[in-house]
Amino acid sequence: MLKVTPARKIIEGEPVVVIQNGKIDEEAMARQRFNYDDLLMLLREKGIFNIEDVENAIFERNGELSVQRKSQLNPVTPSDLNLSTQYQGLPTTVIQDGVLIENRLKEISLSKDWLYKKLQAEHGVKTIDEVSIAQLDTNGNLYVDIKNANPENKPDVDIP
Structure with a gap:
C-alpha cells in the first residue's frame, strides 16, 4: 500500500475538506457521514467555539479535524513583537x-x-x-x- 497510491486511497480513505475559505461544504460532510454535531465537537476540541473563526478545516482519515483559523484571528506571539521570553519548562x-x-x-x-x-x-x-x-x-x-x-x-x- 505504500507504493500504490490509488489502492491506499480506496482502503484507507483520504482527507476531506469540510470548510474551505470560511464556507462549509455540506456535500463533503454528507459523503463522509459527518454531521454538524460532530463538526462542532471537533472544533471545540481545537479551542474554536465559533465556526466564523475558521478559514479551512480538513476531516482527516483518522477521524481528527485539522483546522486553520482565519489569519486575523491568530494570536500575537512574542516573536511577532520582537520580545524575548523567559524559559518555561515543564511543571x-x-x-x-x-x-x-x-x-x-x-x-x-x-x-x-x-x-x-x-x-x-x-x-x-x-x-x-x-x-x-x-x-x-x-x-x-x-x-x-x-x-x-x-x-x-x-x-x-x-x-x-
Missing part, C-alpha cells in the same frame, strides 16, 4: 491522587516540610490526601487542586 508533579511523590521533591531540592507549610498557608490543606494533584512550575508557583472542591461561578452552558 513537576509533587502530589498525585493524595500521594506525595518524594523523589520529585528531592529532584527539585525542596523538603516535605516546605511543601506542607505552603499547602497549609496558601491553600488551607490539612493533609496530603485532600489534594488531587499539586504541581510546581519552573517559576516556583504551586498549583493545587483539592479533591471534591466545588468550582466557583460554575456557568450554565448548553452544549449542543
Whole structure:
C-alpha cells in the first residue's frame, strides 16, 4: 500500500475538506457521514467555539479535524513583537491522587516540610490526601487542586 497510491486511497480513505475559505461544504460532510454535531465537537476540541473563526478545516482519515483559523484571528506571539521570553519548562508533579511523590521533591531540592507549610498557608490543606494533584512550575508557583472542591461561578452552558 505504500507504493500504490490509488489502492491506499480506496482502503484507507483520504482527507476531506469540510470548510474551505470560511464556507462549509455540506456535500463533503454528507459523503463522509459527518454531521454538524460532530463538526462542532471537533472544533471545540481545537479551542474554536465559533465556526466564523475558521478559514479551512480538513476531516482527516483518522477521524481528527485539522483546522486553520482565519489569519486575523491568530494570536500575537512574542516573536511577532520582537520580545524575548523567559524559559518555561515543564511543571513537576509533587502530589498525585493524595500521594506525595518524594523523589520529585528531592529532584527539585525542596523538603516535605516546605511543601506542607505552603499547602497549609496558601491553600488551607490539612493533609496530603485532600489534594488531587499539586504541581510546581519552573517559576516556583504551586498549583493545587483539592479533591471534591466545588468550582466557583460554575456557568450554565448548553452544549449542543
